Amino acid sequence: MDFFKGLNVDYKAGNKDDYSGRNSKNEDQYWHENIKVNSIENLEIDIGIIGYVCDEGVQRNQGRIGARKGPRSLRNQLGKLPIHFENKNIVDFGDIVCVDENLENCQTALSKMISKLITNKVLPIAIGGGHDIAYANFNGIKDALKNSTKNNIGIINFDAHFDLRKVENQPNSGTPFNQILSENKNASYFAIGIQQQSNTKELFEIAAKNNVSFVSNFECETFNIDLKNKLNSFIEKVDYVYITIDLDGFSSAFASGVSAPSSLGYSPNFVYQVLTFLFQSKKIISCDIAELNPDFDIDNSTAKLAAKLLDFMVLIS
Template identity: 80%
Template structure:
């Protein structure tokens, strides 16, 4: 693995066998018919790929954060559901670049490997959609974006996080799934952060204070009953102040009625319909540079409902990109 030289990670290339579904004599009907697979090491310029999926099979960050482990199984579960979905987009080449796999407790190396992959995709004009994995995926994705645009005049990255948690815990000894945005904001003066769906009962007073100290914009879960003009205006102001938008979706921000298969489920979360409306609005800005979906835990999923939701979110992103 020359691409991941000096990093303690495992890597598996994209595998068509991860996708299956109803057979059809007609082309362009289901994801499993159209998805292509490759290796991140084989990406060449120029390419004809529009969107690249990359898995982040890691739950070391969740374990460090005293959460329920199992998120490393998320990418496989998402692909299983994704292959069965019908497709309604045209002329989009979507390629699965496989999984970066955390080895033992080497979270930081796994993050560096994903960052390098994200950067490579963006530099090749491919929209990355990373599927995790714990929410420590966010630090990796952000750093990949940062590396990809470092030689450009535009470097203001706006983070939109759909989540019940701020994830701005201070780093004690090691980063984890609860610290990514603290790490980002502390190290990057130009980064801006907007959290959607924050639940008071899921964040301590200290976390609200840290968010305020770093000028984090947010709306609570009670503001997510519908996508109204107030939130649209706040997002418009935020979008106007940044050059690029990085979208990250923590599945525990959804109500547990829709997403039971997460480390920290809550009945008080938002609905898929709300997120779909906001995603449509964000993609219309033409500033979205990378996306990810985090915290699917198949160990606690019910009838693969959460995996199905995650797969439909990927499909929706592709449709609107």
């Protein structure tokens, strides 16, 4: 495909067979009946779903591999959900697939897709895949805004981890936000759900050095006025907001199928409330959901959660 010329990646266009579910008796009422699929050339839509079939970054980070299977698992559960939104044209543009362990080319390809969607006034929702998806998504946003005077990008990351590790030998799923902050003076970072026992002292020091805002998992029991004020202050200082959700930020009671599960995470109800608040800002430019690992999922509960998060973001967008 010319769009990815020179990149060692595979691209698979959207496929309706990835979606399945109950059939409606009258009008179409489920995702699998309404979702459109296409290749990247057709962009007269509102929201574009893109799969990031890659867990090379997780493997480099010594995590549990399997996240490359995440996009397909999410779509399968998404297809079963009833639709409660109206007048939204949504297209699944298929998958960017990592080839020959070439994480960097996979990230570049996803960035190109993100940029094209945003340039055409489409909201991208990328589904992974390892959290190295964040570096790709951010660079796509950055490219789309390269000719704009409004290019201050605020990153809001739902996660147990900072993912601020320094790149030593190769980038991985633990380095994306260090890479972003090192390369972009106009990027701001707010992490929600940080767990002390999942981050070294050095990572907290890197966060402080880079003026990273964060709240711990213990501050995520309820969406209180203090967190609302902190988020408001963060949002007011940026032109656009990029939302990235690492599923390992949730308690393992809700998300067992991830690379690094933890019982100390937050609840889906908390994230739903925060997402509603964030989308009210009208500054959301791109989103993604990372680290779904079907190999360790129980009764597809994590895939169901990821699918419901995507459905909810579509509903409130």
